[in-house]
Amino acid sequence: EPEVTQTPSHQVTQMGQEVILRCVPISNHLYFYWYRQILGQKVEFLVSFYNNEISEKSEIFDDQFSVERPDGSNFTLKIRSTKLEDSAMYFCASSEPRGASNEQFFGPGTRLTVL
Amino acid sequence: AQSVTQLGSHVSVSEGALVLLRCNYSSSVPPYLFWYVQYPNQGLQLLLKYTSAATLVKGINGFEAEFKKSETSFHLTKPSAHMSDAAEYFCAVSDPGTASKLTFGTGTRLQVTL
Numbered sequence: 001e002p003e004v005t006q007t008p009s010h011q012v013t014q015m016g017q018e019v020i021l022r023c024v025p026i027s028n029h030l031y032f033y034w035y036r037q038i039l040g041q042k043v044e045f046l047v048s049f050y051n052n053e054i055s056e057k058s059e060i061f062d063d064q065f066s067v068e069r070p071d072g073s074n075f076t077l078k079i080r081s082t083k084l085e086d087s088a089m090y091f092c093a094s095s096e097p098r099g100a101s102n103e104q105f106f107g108p109g110t111r112l113t114v115l
Numbered sequence: 116a117q118s119v120t121q122l123g124s125h126v127s128v129s130e131g132a133l134v135l136l137r138c139n140y141s142s143s144v145p146p147y148l149f150w151y152v153q154y155p156n157q158g159l160q161l162l163l164k165y166t167s168a169a170t171l172v173k174g175i176n177g178f179e180a181e182f183k184k185s186e187t188s189f190h191l192t193k194p195s196a197h198m199s200d201a202a203e204y205f206c207a208v209s210d211p212g213t214a215s216k217l218t219f220g221t222g223t224r225l226q227v228t229l
Contacts, residue, residue, distance in 0.1 A: 033216070057218075102215055
């Protein structure tokens with residue numbers, strides 16, 4: 001069964017460093033998303049992406065964040081200068097182009113720890 | 116703006132007992148509603164979804180949920196709990212249609228005891 005994959009599973013970085021989180025969505029999906037979950041809190045929407053541009057972003061997704069689909073398979077989230085409060089689990093998701101169910105398939109997540 | 120309220124951050128049931136996890140939503144348009152489950156150290160797995168068809172929705176692992184517009188609710192139930200159901204459950208809402216963001220509730224941790 002096709003699935004969304006994410007790498008790395010864990011990332012530890014120093015405050016102020018740049019990190020890139022990688023995702024491989026399901027191959028025929030055209031809508032991509034990033035969500036995050038701070039430890040013990042709810043899952044929060046960051047950004048959605050379609051046709052090589054951002055469709056929607058939350059107030060969390062400020063200038064420190066960017067997304068890119070550098071090739072036909074990867075979808076990345078970059079944080080330019082990490083802060084302590086960026087420590088969270090980051091989930092990538094994708095959904096199909098057709099139909100109106102909006103069923104989003106989630107990857108296993110990347111746990112980001114900023115020291 | 117949409118929102119989801121999950122009453123009860125922790126629910127404990129005995130194995131074989133009824134599971135009831137509560138979800139109420141707020142939405143200015145007819146919503147799509149979802150229940151996701153998260154097992155420890157894993158991602159989110161879709162249990163079931165409501166997308167304006169039948170109001171009683173059946174999902175995986177014996178779970179079901181009923182959309183009640185008059186009560187703005189989408190409670191998740193399972194007639195008989197199993198130890199393997201212990202996990203975190205999240206209710207989510209989105210605008211209808213494709214590619215709308217999901218707005219999640221705070222989650223309910225289900226504990227199943229012998």
